[in-house]
Amino acid sequence: MLKTLARFAPRSPWIYRLNAGSCNGCDVEMATTALIPRYDVERLGCKYCGSPRHADIVLISGPLTLRVRDKVLRVFDEIPNPKVTVGVGVCPVSGGVFRDSYTVDQPQESYIALDVIVPGCPPRPQAIIEGVAKALEVWKERLEVA
Amino acid sequence: MLPFLKIMVKNLLAGPSTDPFPFAPAHTPKRFRGRACHDKEKCILCGICRHVCAAGAIQLRVTEDGMAVHWVLWHNSCVFCGLCAHHCPTKALTMSDDWHMTHRGEERFDQREVSFVPYGQCSQCGARIHPRPESVVQQLGSRYPERFMMCPVCKRQELARRVTPAKPSITTGESDERDSA
Ligand code: SF4
Numbered sequence: 001m002l003k004t005l006a007r008f009a010p011r012s013p014w015i016y017r018l019n020a021g022s023c024n025g026c027d028v029e030m031a032t033t034a035l036i037p038r039y040d041v042e043r044l045g046c047k048y049c050g051s052p053r054h055a056d057i058v059l060i061s062g063p064l065t066l067r068v069r070d071k072v073l074r075v076f077d078e079i080p081n082p083k084v085t086v087g088v089g090v091c092p093v094s095g096g097v098f099r100d101s102y103t104v105d106q107p108q109e110s111y112i113a114l115d116v117i118v119p120g121c122p123p124r125p126q127a128i129i130e131g132v133a134k135a136l137e138v139w140k141e142r143l144e145v146a
Numbered sequence: 147m148l149p150f151l152k153i154m155v156k157n158l159l160a161g162p163s164t165d166p167f168p169f170a171p172a173h174t175p176k177r178f179r180g181r182a183c184h185d186k187e188k189c190i191l192c193g194i195c196r197h198v199c200a201a202g203a204i205q206l207r208v209t210e211d212g213m214a215v216h217w218v219l220w221h222n223s224c225v226f227c228g229l230c231a232h233h234c235p236t237k238a239l240t241m242s243d244d245w246h247m248t249h250r251g252e253e254r255f256d257q258r259e260v261s262f263v264p265y266g267q268c269s270q271c272g273a274r275i276h277p278r279p280e281s282v283v284q285q286l287g288s289r290y291p292e293r294f295m296m297c298p299v300c301k302r303q304e305l306a307r308r309v310t311p312a313k314p315s316i317t318t319g320e321s322d323e324r325d326s327a
Pocket residue numbers: 022023024025026027061062063088089090091096097120121122225
């Protein structure tokens with residue numbers, strides 16, 4: 001029964017956006033990816049959702065600033081396992097232009113491990129779609145293991 | 147009457163406006179800035195790229211024996227501003243329009259552009275100098291190719307040798323006059 005579910009469930013993961021202190025560039029591109037029919041991430045069977053408790057794939061943007069760190073981690077913990085984290089932009093990986101800033105808690109990896117990374121500042125919507133497609137693969141692997 | 151019908155028919159005829167990616171290649175503008183590419187055949191190791199890099203993505207590491215430099219650009223730090231390509235004096239750095247850089251988290255440190263650039267050697271004393279690639283020699287050193295390959299010390303000596311006569315002239319009319327007076 002669970003196996004059958006796992007075979008069908010990967011087709012429709014829900015995506016949640018988490019802003020860890022980003023400059024908003026990546027967030028605008030993510031919103032574009034979802035809302036504008038031109039890019040339309042829902043073709044991949046994904047859907048943006050408003051609650052972390054419904055989410056399967058998390059798109060994280062921003063370098064994890066000190067101000068939001070605890071809130072972000074609290075929300076992140078609410079997302080049920082198995083979840084797939086996608087770092088959007090270079091900020092979550094290296095800090096990008098915010099690296100070495102006194103307001104940024106780097107490296108973010110010491111708090112949140114990234115499964116898929118979409119480099120760019122910001123990445124273009126097609127690249128985000130590519131990242132979501134890769135996250136789907138990871139998610140299927142996770143479900144098969146679980 | 148029913149103006150939306152007109153719009154509907156027009157849109158139906160125009161077909162879907164959705165970008166076909168990922169099921170078909172996406173359109174990329176020609177001047178799109180994606181992955182930076184480094185051509186080690188043109189690099190003179192001036193370090194301008196590292197100096198101007200907004201995100202600190204470029205490193206130049208001298209090897210242990212001091213004879214070469216590992217030129218490294220980490221794509222996961224690069225913000226694609228294109229400053230390095232703009233300021234590179236020999237155009238060794240260029241921005242490509244390749245944006246397919248999505249990768250798994252484990253591969254984050256493989257996303258690098260690495261070049262191994264050996265230093266040059268002074269044609270006179272063999273001292274370590276910055277590399278003089280062929281393309282640069284053709285542009286700047288075509289008049290005196292052998293002097294172009296010298297270290298600053300040898301170049302100065304060579305210049306001094308060229309502008310001063312081999313032996314200072316001993317007899318001048320002026321001194322002759324003074325002697326006779
Ligand atoms: S990667 Fe660039 S666009 Fe995205 S949040 Fe960081 S600075 Fe902003």
